[in-house]
Amino acid sequence: MANSFGTMATAPSSHGAKNTSNPTRPTGNGNVVKRLQSELMTLMTSPTPGLSAFPSNTDITKWNATVTGPTDTPYADLTFKLTLAYPSNYPYAPPEVLFKTPVYHPNVDMSGRICLDILKPGGQGKEGAWSAVLNTSSVLLSIQSLLGEPNNASPLNGEAALLWDRDQAEYKKKVLARHQEPAEMEENGLSTGF
Amino acid sequence: MSEMDAARFASIAVANLGRRRTAAIFDYVKSWPASTSAFLDIQEYLACMPHDKVLVCDSFIKQAKTRLLHAGASTTEILSIYANVIHSFRLLDARGVLLEKVAHPLRSYLRGREDTVAIIAASFLADVGPDGTLINADAEKVCADISNEVSNSALNAMDNEHKTLRYDDMDWTPDPIDAGPDYKASKSEDVLAYVLGLFDPEDFIKEVTTVLAQHLLQASDPEYVKEIRLVELFKSRLDATKLQAAEVMLKDVHDSVNLNKRISPARDTTRAHAEPPTPREIQAGIPDEGTTLHSLYTRYEGRMKPAQFHAALKLVAIKRQDLYFAKRTRLPPEPPHTPIPAPTAPKDPLDFRVQVLSSFFWPQMRANDFALPPSFQEREESFQHAFARLGNQRKLHFRHALARVDLRLELEDRTVEQKDVPVWRASVINALAAPDWETDHSETSETTAEQLMSHLQMDEELVLDALAFWTAERVLYQPLPTSGLYAILERLDMDVPPPHPTLSTHPLSAQQQQTPRGAADGLLSSALVTSQTSLLHDNAAMFQAFIANMLRNGGAKEVGGMMGITGMLRMVLPAFTFGEAETAWLLEGMEGRGEGTVYIADGMHAPYDRDRWILSPYARCSIEGAL
Numbered sequence: 171m172a173n174s175f176g177t178m179a180t181a182p183s184s185h186g187a188k189n190t191s192n193p194t195r196p197t198g199n200g201n202v203v204k205r206l207q208s209e210l211m212t213l214m215t216s217p218t219p220g221l222s223a224f225p226s227n228t229d230i231t232k233w234n235a236t237v238t239g240p241t242d243t244p245y246a247d248l249t250f251k252l253t254l255a256y257p258s259n260y261p262y263a264p265p266e267v268l269f270k271t272p273v274y275h276p277n278v279d280m281s282g283r284i285c286l287d288i289l290k291p292g293g294q295g296k297e298g299a300w301s302a303v304l305n306t307s308s309v310l311l312s313i314q315s316l317l318g319e320p321n322n323a324s325p326l327n328g329e330a331a332l333l334w335d336r337d338q339a340e341y342k343k344k345v346l347a348r349h350q351e352p353a354e355m356e357e358n359g360l361s362t363g364f
Numbered sequence: 365m366s367e368m369d370a371a372r373f374a375s376i377a378v379a380n381l382g383r384r385r386t387a388a389i390f391d392y393v394k395s396w397p398a399s400t401s402a403f404l405d406i407q408e409y410l411a412c413m414p415h416d417k418v419l420v421c422d423s424f425i426k427q428a429k430t431r432l433l434h435a436g437a438s439t440t441e442i443l444s445i446y447a448n449v450i451h452s453f454r455l456l457d458a459r460g461v462l463l464e465k466v467a468h469p470l471r472s473y474l475r476g477r478e479d480t481v482a483i484i485a486a487s488f489l490a491d492v493g494p495d496g497t498l499i500n501a502d503a504e505k506v507c508a509d510i511s512n513e514v515s516n517s518a519l520n521a522m523d524n525e526h527k528t529l530r531y532d533d534m535d536w537t538p539d540p541i542d543a544g545p546d547y548k549a550s551k552s553e554d555v556l557a558y559v560l561g562l563f564d565p566e567d568f569i570k571e572v573t574t575v576l577a578q579h580l581l582q583a584s585d586p587e588y589v590k591e592i593r594l595v596e597l598f599k600s601r602l603d604a605t606k607l608q609a610a611e612v613m614l615k616d617v618h619d620s621v622n623l624n625k626r627i628s629p630a631r632d633t634t635r636a637h638a639e640p641p642t643p644r645e646i647q648a649g650i651p652d653e654g655t656t657l658h659s660l661y662t663r664y665e666g667r668m669k670p671a672q673f674h675a676a677l678k679l680v681a682i683k684r685q686d687l688y689f690a691k692r693t694r695l696p697p698e699p700p701h702t703p704i705p706a707p708t709a710p711k712d713p714l715d716f717r718v719q720v721l722s723s724f725f726w727p728q729m730r731a732n733d734f735a736l737p738p739s740f741q742e743r744e745e746s747f748q749h750a751f752a753r754l755g756n757q758r759k760l761h762f763r764h765a766l767a768r769v770d771l772r773l774e775l776e777d778r779t780v781e782q783k784d785v786p787v788w789r790a791s792v793i794n795a796l797a798a799p800d801w802e803t804d805h806s807e808t809s810e811t812t813a814e815q816l817m818s819h820l821q822m823d824e825e826l827v828l829d830a831l832a833f834w835t836a837e838r839v840l841y842q843p844l845p846t847s848g849l850y851a852i853l854e855r856l857d858m859d860v861p862p863p864h865p866t867l868s869t870h871p872l873s874a875q876q877q878q879t880p881r882g883a884a885d886g887l888l889s890s891a892l893v894t895s896q897t898s899l900l901h902d903n904a905a906m907f908q909a910f911i912a913n914m915l916r917n918g919g920a921k922e923v924g925g926m927m928g929i930t931g932m933l934r935m936v937l938p939a940f941t942f943g944e945a946e947t948a949w950l951l952e953g954m955e956g957r958g959e960g961t962v963y964i965a966d967g968m969h970a971p972y973d974r975d976r977w978i979l980s981p982y983a984r985c986s987i988e989g990a991l
Contacts, residue, residue, distance in 0.1 A: 207936065207937075207938075210936055210937075211937075213913070214906060214909045214910050214913060215906060215909070217909070217913075222913050222916050222917055223913070223917060224910075224913045224914045224916070224917040224918060224936075225914075225932070225935070225936050226917070226918055227918075227927055227932070228927065228931070228932070228935050230935065230936060233917070234917035234918055235917060236916055236917050251917075352919075356919070362919060363917065363918060363919065
């Protein structure tokens with residue numbers, strides 16, 4: 171008993187994610203919840219401009235996120251809604267990220283799936299680049315920069331990839347035609363999150 | 365008249381008396397235990413008219429509803445009635461069926477009161493005098509009946525809780541035939557079990573930890589006997605694993621006592637329990653299930669040598685397979701108690717003691733910092749070095765606002781001694797007494813609160829508290845009543861009481877001097893632990909950031925409800941322990957600052973559920989604007 175006291179008393183008390191016996195936590199094991207709670211705390215206390223994310227409901231492994239389009243790109247001043255679903259072995263596997271806002275982009279398909287290397291499982295023998303040092307904030311930041319710098323080598327939307335290189339003005343028109351702001355989406359009966 | 369008729373008349377008489385008694389049953393409960401005989405009457409009535417049990421219960425519930433369960437009754441009052449109900453209805457029906465029925469409305473009402481948990485926790489830790497009255501307790505915050513129950517209760521009352529699981533239990537009886545569906549078969553439900561059962565144990569433990577922290581910091585008993593007993597009591601009745609924080613807190617204060625002894629060994633001779641334990645004390649300390657020599661000795665370490673201890677133990681205990689059990693024999697009467705006279709003059713003029721607490725397990729404390737009187741600084745540093753030398757890796761942060769001092773002020777015509785005052789008061793009086801820092805006020809020793817604040821880097825509330833305290837103690841005075849200047853009252857005749865418009869007799873002015881003292885005393889000295897309110901205010905910005913992000917990403921939400929703002933905050937942020945009223949306050953703040961973020965639903969932003977938000981202005985909030 172004395173021994174365990176000693177180690178606990180000296181344990182760092184850096185974040186408040188101590189209460190693992192929270193009754194309203196239905197899924198996920200303790201480590202995922204702890205990690206997500208501390209990520210959330212970092213996001214809230216040192217926010218990145220243009221990015222925002224928050225758990226969607228009482229299940230802390232499902233988050234909604236909001237990203238603004240980078241300036242000086244066809245996506246400037248647009249607001250995009252995303253969902254993030256964290257697997258039970260997060261952070262050893264990437265979260266599943268989807269655009270809920272319709273996006274016209276070479277690396278995003280019609281149902282919002284994103285082709286981005288860091289969103290695929292990494293490690294030896296795998297083509298993805300996910301790593302446990304990445305987190306929600308870095309994922310959203312990568313997606314935000316992907317909007318301005320598409321990877322036209324492996325497009326999901328071939329037409330967009332061609333148009334990006336050929337005619338930026340036409341491209342922007344297509345982007346705006348496809349885009350819906352969150353308020354419009356709700357009016358149209360589309361969901362902006364989980 | 366036949367014998368049968370006589371019996372019928374008797375039973376009619378008993379029933380009538382019982383009905384009369386029942387009409388005033390609430391008064392009997394209130395005056396328990398003086399009304400025991402009235403309950404015996406009712407008991408007899410119920411014995412001959414078993415079907416009237418419902419009547420008795422209903423009548424009590426009705427009386428309680430009109431006379432007790434409303435906003436006019438204080439929570440302590442309801443709690444003490446609740447305790448009386450438990451006693452009196454157990455007399456009526458030892459199996460607790462009636463009690464279960466009548467206690468239900470009281471319990472659900474008590475659950476709705478916000479301060480119930482805090483009052484119960486405080487009552488558990490309150491000091492009870494030998495005659496059953498409370499010592500130093502606020503009658504509004506402590507329920508004397510519960511405190512008495514605590515001091516009289518046995519530690520192992522819950523040992524037989526799982527009786528139904530014991531197959532060799534020869535005393536087993538089936539549940540009573542008229543028991544309700546939620547009847548519990550547990551036999552050991554005393555008042556404490558009922559009181560503890562009122563709430564979710566987790567809420568209760570949280571509250572108890574806060575009260576216990578405050579109590580431990582102010583406790584003067586270096587052995588913490590009472591506090592240990594209480595934690596053991598909670599452990600026997602609540603989930604022992606959840607009381608880890610309480611145990612760590614106890615261990616911290618214990619270790620601190622030892623630490624101070626090791627760092628400055630010269631001065632622990634004044635300890636209250638320094639004399640060796642008597643054999644009787646050792647016998648009382650042996651638990652029923654036996655204990656090892658070593659674990660028993662650790663309790664008396666420092667009070668007697670191992671060899672002596674072994675001898676004393678042999679006298680009172682028998683050894684079976686390495687465990688010691690208390691002997692059941694009577695001990696010879698002890699010699700009269702002769703306390704060792706405490707040495708009069710301590711060697712160090714300043715008896716400096718430090719309590720080392722594990723911040724992780726203690727509730728948040730007051731963290732106001734300010735300059736201490738000189739010489740404290742070096743003592744702190746030397747303590748820090750000594751602490752590190754003892755092989756401690758832990759980082760020390762001194763919480764000055766929690767420190768307390770005994771001090772003696774030598775004034776021209778008198779000395780003023782004050783024990784156990786918060787150190788900020790000492791800092792202020794020291795700054796006033798040694799005005800070497802006052803360059804701009806070289807010819808006078810008068811100071812304003814603002815000067816003190818900037819000199820001591822102390823918060824305004826603390827400076828004002830200290831000034832009010834010393835003024836009430838007639839150590840400071842204001843030479844010109846409205847100037848805001850304070851000076852030391854070296855001789856009592858320097859302060860001429862201001863001429864009173866109608867009466868200027870001395871006793872009256874003395875009385876006036878006394879009044880602010882009580883007020884000032886209650887103001888700050890008791891609030892060692894950061895209150896929930898200030899916790900909310902300190903973290904408001906962070907909570908509001910959470911709310912802003914939640915609404916931005918999750919869309920419009922209600923304040924309450926499972927998926928409402930409050931519920932979500934509690935879920936993602938364990939530090940958020942507040943309710944809907946506090947959330948509404950945070951939202952008001954966000955809106956009031958005109959951040960252009962939160963809009964009260966006016967139908968435009970919340971087309972979903974109009975009826976709902978009309979009930980409360982913050983029923984739905986949504987967030988807009990650029991990120």
